[in-house]
Amino acid sequence: MSLPPTAAQKLPSTEILLLDYVHKLERHRHGRTACRIRLSSLLPANRRDHHVRTAVSTFDNLVRRLKGQVFAVSNADIIVIFKDSALDEIQAALIKLRFLFDDDPVLMQEQEEGHPPFIEWYGVDQDYQRLLIMAQTLVDADLERRTQDPARLDGQSPAPIRPVPRETFTPAMLARMQQALAGADLANMLRRQAVCAVIGQAPPQPLFYELFVSIADLQETLLPRVDLDSSPWLFRLLTETLDQRVLALLRRHDDSTLSGDVSINLNVQTLLSPDFLAFDDGVKVNERGTIVLELQKVDVFADLAAFLFARDFARERGYRICIDGVTIDSLPFIDRARLGIDLLKLIWDSALIEGKLSDGSALGAYVSRCGPSRTILCRCDSAHAISLGQSVGISLFQGRYVEQMLAGPATRLRGGGRARRR
Amino acid sequence: MPHPLQAQRIMNASPRDPNGAETVNQENVLLDVAERIGRIREGRLAVHLHLSALQPQNRQEGYLRVAGRMLEPMVGAYRGQIFQLSNADIVFLLTEADLDDVHLHLNTLRGLFAKDPLTREDSGDGQDRFCTVYDLTHDYDRFLATARQLLAVARARTPPARPEFSPLSVTGLGALAERLTLIDASPFVRRQSAISLGGRGAATVIFQEFFISLADLQKWLSADLQVHGDRWMSQYLAQCLDLRLLAALRRLRLARAPVALHLNLCLSTLQSPAYQAFEAGLPTGTKLGIEIQSVDLLGDSRAFIAARIDFAAKGHSLVIDGLDEATLRFLDVGKTGADLYKIDWSPDLKRGDRSDPLHKALRALDTGKLLLAHCDSEAAIAWGLEQGLTKFQGRYVEAMLAATTLGVCEQASACSLAQCVERHGVIGGPLRAECGNHQRLDTPPPMRAPHRPMEQP
Numbered sequence: 001m002s003l004p005p006t007a008a009q010k011l012p013s014t015e016i017l018l019l020d021y022v023h024k025l026e027r028h029r030h031g032r033t034a035c036r037i038r039l040s041s042l043l044p045a046n047r048r049d050h051h052v053r054t055a056v057s058t059f060d061n062l063v064r065r066l067k068g069q070v071f072a073v074s075n076a077d078i079i080v081i082f083k084d085s086a087l088d089e090i091q092a093a094l095i096k097l098r099f100l101f102d103d104d105p106v107l108m109q110e111q112e113e114g115h116p117p118f119i120e121w122y123g124v125d126q127d128y129q130r131l132l133i134m135a136q137t138l139v140d141a142d143l144e145r146r147t148q149d150p151a152r153l154d155g156q157s158p159a160p161i162r163p164v165p166r167e168t169f170t171p172a173m174l175a176r177m178q179q180a181l182a183g184a185d186l187a188n189m190l191r192r193q194a195v196c197a198v199i200g201q202a203p204p205q206p207l208f209y210e211l212f213v214s215i216a217d218l219q220e221t222l223l224p225r226v227d228l229d230s231s232p233w234l235f236r237l238l239t240e241t242l243d244q245r246v247l248a249l250l251r252r253h254d255d256s257t258l259s260g261d262v263s264i265n266l267n268v269q270t271l272l273s274p275d276f277l278a279f280d281d282g283v284k285v286n287e288r289g290t291i292v293l294e295l296q297k298v299d300v301f302a303d304l305a306a307f308l309f310a311r312d313f314a315r316e317r318g319y320r321i322c323i324d325g326v327t328i329d330s331l332p333f334i335d336r337a338r339l340g341i342d343l344l345k346l347i348w349d350s351a352l353i354e355g356k357l358s359d360g361s362a363l364g365a366y367v368s369r370c371g372p373s374r375t376i377l378c379r380c381d382s383a384h385a386i387s388l389g390q391s392v393g394i395s396l397f398q399g400r401y402v403e404q405m406l407a408g409p410a411t412r413l414r415g416g417g418r419a420r421r422r
Numbered sequence: 423m424p425h426p427l428q429a430q431r432i433m434n435a436s437p438r439d440p441n442g443a444e445t446v447n448q449e450n451v452l453l454d455v456a457e458r459i460g461r462i463r464e465g466r467l468a469v470h471l472h473l474s475a476l477q478p479q480n481r482q483e484g485y486l487r488v489a490g491r492m493l494e495p496m497v498g499a500y501r502g503q504i505f506q507l508s509n510a511d512i513v514f515l516l517t518e519a520d521l522d523d524v525h526l527h528l529n530t531l532r533g534l535f536a537k538d539p540l541t542r543e544d545s546g547d548g549q550d551r552f553c554t555v556y557d558l559t560h561d562y563d564r565f566l567a568t569a570r571q572l573l574a575v576a577r578a579r580t581p582p583a584r585p586e587f588s589p590l591s592v593t594g595l596g597a598l599a600e601r602l603t604l605i606d607a608s609p610f611v612r613r614q615s616a617i618s619l620g621g622r623g624a625a626t627v628i629f630q631e632f633f634i635s636l637a638d639l640q641k642w643l644s645a646d647l648q649v650h651g652d653r654w655m656s657q658y659l660a661q662c663l664d665l666r667l668l669a670a671l672r673r674l675r676l677a678r679a680p681v682a683l684h685l686n687l688c689l690s691t692l693q694s695p696a697y698q699a700f701e702a703g704l705p706t707g708t709k710l711g712i713e714i715q716s717v718d719l720l721g722d723s724r725a726f727i728a729a730r731i732d733f734a735a736k737g738h739s740l741v742i743d744g745l746d747e748a749t750l751r752f753l754d755v756g757k758t759g760a761d762l763y764k765i766d767w768s769p770d771l772k773r774g775d776r777s778d779p780l781h782k783a784l785r786a787l788d789t790g791k792l793l794l795a796h797c798d799s800e801a802a803i804a805w806g807l808e809q810g811l812t813k814f815q816g817r818y819v820e821a822m823l824a825a826t827t828l829g830v831c832e833q834a835s836a837c838s839l840a841q842c843v844e845r846h847g848v849i850g851g852p853l854r855a856e857c858g859n860h861q862r863l864d865t866p867p868p869m870r871a872p873h874r875p876m877e878q879p
């Protein structure tokens with residue numbers, strides 16, 4: 001259970017925790033190294049929250065095995081302090097990180113004279129003072145940032161020290177969004193991501209491509225300071241509007257958008273709407289078998305009778321159905337075969353590593369019951385997610401890491417929101 | 423010349439348009455076509471789907487739309503025409519159709535509506551109640567009479583009354599949520615008791631549930647603020663109402679504290695300061711049960727599991743509420759590890775030919791953890807007893823409770839059963855004030871349970 005906001009505000013900042021840790025290390029300096037990864041020097045498009053999260057997750061394994069500590073401070077930099085025995089592992093992780101951001105000017109100019117390095121190194125023993133100063137500087141900078149509220153510049157009293165809160169998503173905002181969407185062309189917000197079979201070390205084989213509206217881009221355009229996650233039910237309403245726009249968009253595309261195997265996210269009610277019937281009209285009979293309709297688990301169970309009706313209709317028309325948004329926590333309650341659904345999409349979660357579901361049963365047993373070729377592990381951002389998935393029998397994967405694998409060694413992680421529609 | 427199907431689409435535009443004369447348009451066209459084809463009856467087939475006889479929940483607009491769509495390819499292939507009538511029925515005409523193919527399509531359609539008894543039961547004389555097929559070579563006159571009758575009935579039908587509630591808009595939802603932040607919900611809080619049947623017919627109250635009555639709230643709100651929105655709006659509103667319920671219950675004053683207190687809350691509410699303050703303010707030793715809807719369980723399973731762990735440590739119970747025949751069949755609720763599963767009574771549960779998956783699902787659950795809610799009749803209790811259930815809640819139980827209270831209450835001579843039931847149901851206001859014995863009103867009397875029904879021979 002999350003803490004009430006008042007308590008959360010009193011939690012020490014990561015900077016303070018870092019400084020505290022460095023102080024504690026004073027008597028354990030030997031055999032330790034620290035590095036500061038200056039994500040703050042990357043282009044803004046390359047240092048969004050999800051980039052930082054991905055970068056931090058690169059060190060998950062290290063932290064889990066108690067070989068080091070990771071601090072993601074508020075300017076987006078990451079400081080890793082680790083035992084020297086983990087140096088090889090750290091080097092490997094850093095290669096991966098450089099690879100993630102290697103199209104950024106900072107990395108491209110790194111070798112040139114006069115440019116600061118992307119990664120700074122500290123031997124805890126010999127560079128202890130420098131490390132301490134670095135930590136202290138981060139604490140000071142963070143405090144300064146928090147007190148520099150725009151209101152203060154207007155001569156008003158300073159705002160209390162707290163991170164800038166994002167606004168709660170309200171019905172009035174939803175109404176505004178719906179209005180804006182009514183005439184919007186979402187073509188430039190439509191994204192594609194492959195669902196691939198990844199077997200062993202073989203290159204990924206795309207099965208179909210999910211077409212989805214980038215919610216991050218949409219939000220940035222329409223309601224930049226609003227936290228859409230704060231009202232999940234209003235978000236569901238928003239997706240109903242999006243369904244109409246996406247179907248209209250796909251209907252208009254008589255080109256290749258729909259050719260080839262694709263999946264689209266829709267609500268159950270949308271499948272019963274005139275919009276979907278009009279879309280269905282435009283789909284060639286032999287193409288329906290290659291279209292997967294992705295339905296959110298909460299939507300499926302919110303009105304099972306409507307789902308069963310829509311399911312029978314969609315299957316009769318030749319579409320395939322995937323239940324989306326399944327988490328490790330909800331997995332035990334959901335029986336794909338009993339629901340008469342073709343595919344199940346499980347969201348990657350580091351808790352999957354434990355191999356156990358919330359009811360204590362084994363993940364591997366679930367996958368084998370659900371069908372290894374019917375379970376998709378999505379939001380795979382690292383090689384680790386793929387190998388974990390493979391170890392429990394999953395053979396279908398989706399996510400940023402899969403995209404990189406597909407693009408081959410020349411891949412670059414481009415900036416820009418890629419948040420998937422949930 | 424337009425494609426034949428295209429022509430039909432235009433004709434079928436908004437068949438159930440509520441604007442007066444247009445609503446019988448399809449019946450008019452049907453009769454017109456039926457009269458014209460009288461000249462060439464050979465090789466023609468007409469099919470009348472009696473979708474108007476489906477149960478209301480099974481003839482939603484979306485379902486009917488899809489049904490029409492399912493027929494279109496066949497109607498197109500056999501150079502036919504389709505009519506979606508104002509009463510929800512569908513009639514279609516075919517030329518030189520392969521009868522086996524037609525039946526195949528009809529069976530697919532029957533499958534879509536398999537949940538409805540219409541597709542399974544005959545009218546007693548062996549006739550199919552779902553559809554009637556006319557071979558116009560022989561049955562033309564009968565079909566023509568049907569077309570005439572359909573038009574006459576459609577004309578005679580008074581235009582549908584404006585629905586009592588216009589659906590809630592997103593803007594309306596915002597206005598309502600804002601209004602709700604200011605109200606005192608106490609007058610709309612209702613109380614209902616759940617009982618458990620012990621040995622030798624003894625029944626004891628195991629908890630009292632407190633919830634906000636939406637119907638009463640609606641009566642109080644102005645007509646332009648509707649509390650009836652779509653399912654997502656309802657979920658959003660539920661979150662707003664939770665805070666009002668908690669505020670009202672912090673002022674709850676009963677003559678005797680309930681043996682256990684159950685609240686229907688959203689998972690997100692459990693993380694709110696309002697809930698935490700409520701929980702912290704409960705007298706020591708109060709037994710608390712929180713009831714969660716299954717849609718909420720799926721919406722945030724992580725929060726559910728966190729709540730389960732937290733509740734187990736505090737000795738509270740976590741309840742899954744609102745289970746029905748479909749959720750029991752398709753959701754593995756047993757795996758949630760909840761303390762109690764509440765099944766809403768409905769005659770659907772009794773339906774014999776559908777009972778297998780349901781019974782299998784019920785057998786997988788510990789009957790001691792099952793409660794049959796919404797018991798409004800003895801039939802409900804009887805079904806529950808047959809399944810081995812021992813816990814019940816609903817209007818029938820409330821009546822039992824009030825009747826027993828009247829039997830022991832010193833002031834009963836002034837009251838009717840209906841009054842006693844009503845007064846049990848509220849936590850304050852004039853109704854409660856009318857009762858002269860709050861001690862009795864808040865103290866569940868020892869009860870005798872209804873007998874287990876005799877086994878059918």
